[in-house]
Amino acid sequence: xxxxxxxxxxxxxxxxxxKLFLKGQKCATEKCPFARRPTPPGMRGKKRPPKPSxxxxxxxxxxxxxxxxxxxxxxxxxxxxxxxxxxGITGRMLLQLLERRLDNVIYRALFAFSRNQARQYVLHGxxxxxxxxxxxxxxxxxxxxxxxxxxxxxxxxxxKENMEANAKDRSVPDWLTVDKSALAVKIVRMPTKEExxxxxxxxxxxxxxxK
Numbered sequence: 455x456x457x458x459x460x461x462x463x464x465x466x467x468x469x470x471x472x473k474l475f476l477k478g479q480k481c482a483t484e485k486c487p488f489a490r491r492p493t494p495p496g497m498r499g500k501k502r503p504p505k506p507s508x509x510x511x512x513x514x515x516x517x518x519x520x521x522x523x524x525x526x527x528x529x530x531x532x533x534x535x536x537x538x539x540x541x542g543i544t545g546r547m548l549l550q551l552l553e554r555r556l557d558n559v560i561y562r563a564l565f566a567f568s569r570n571q572a573r574q575y576v577l578h579g580x581x582x583x584x585x586x587x588x589x590x591x592x593x594x595x596x597x598x599x600x601x602x603x604x605x606x607x608x609x610x611x612x613x614k615e616n617m618e619a620n621a622k623d624r625s626v627p628d629w630l631t632v633d634k635s636a637l638a639v640k641i642v643r644m645p646t647k648e649e650x651x652x653x654x655x656x657x658x659x660x661x662x663x664x665k
Contacts, residue, residue, distance in 0.1 A: 515658035545656030553645045557591035563639040564620040580605045603637040
């Protein structure tokens with residue numbers, strides 16, 4: 455897990471100026487610290503922060519995306535390098551690769567409240583692809599692969615309860631199909647930019663790394 459995500463996650467949202475949904479259900483309630491205090495850390499008493507430079511905007515987009523998916527700089531750069539070698543627009547390919555991370559798919563399938571919780575499922579060996587255990591959160595899923603929760607009945611019951619709770623605030627994207635009874639999710643196709651739906655200007659990230 456990224457070291458910078460091990461501390462106060464709400465401060466990260468405040469620093470980026472928007473909710474990154476790092477704490478699951480709490481982010482959708484009135485208890486969310488960002489909703490009560492949306493100002494950046496360290497800006498107490500300042501009514502208006504200074505206007506950011508163009509470089510600062512690029513950096514913030516990269517940092518925001520990296521933190522949203524819970525990645526360190528080295529790993530995030532590796533995904534960017536993969537995107538540059540892929541056919542298609544680099545920025546969109548980067549977002550698609552990030553969405554295809556195994557931990558993110560578990561999160562998108564509503565099995566977990568947050569990507570951090572989904573990452574724990576994978577690291578602890580609770581996830582299998584075509585019946586074979588995979589414990590690498592950054593594994594990039596492929597079209598046609600089926601991911602399933604493999605654990606005892608008590609754990610599966612908890613995951614089903616998670617799904618019911620998550621369904622109130624989120625929905626499963628169309629590029630995934632979920633079998634609720636079997637706790638399985640299948641990749642039916644690659645996600646589009648519109649389906650990813652995260653508030654990120656990916657072109658800023660490309661410009662930053664292209665310097």
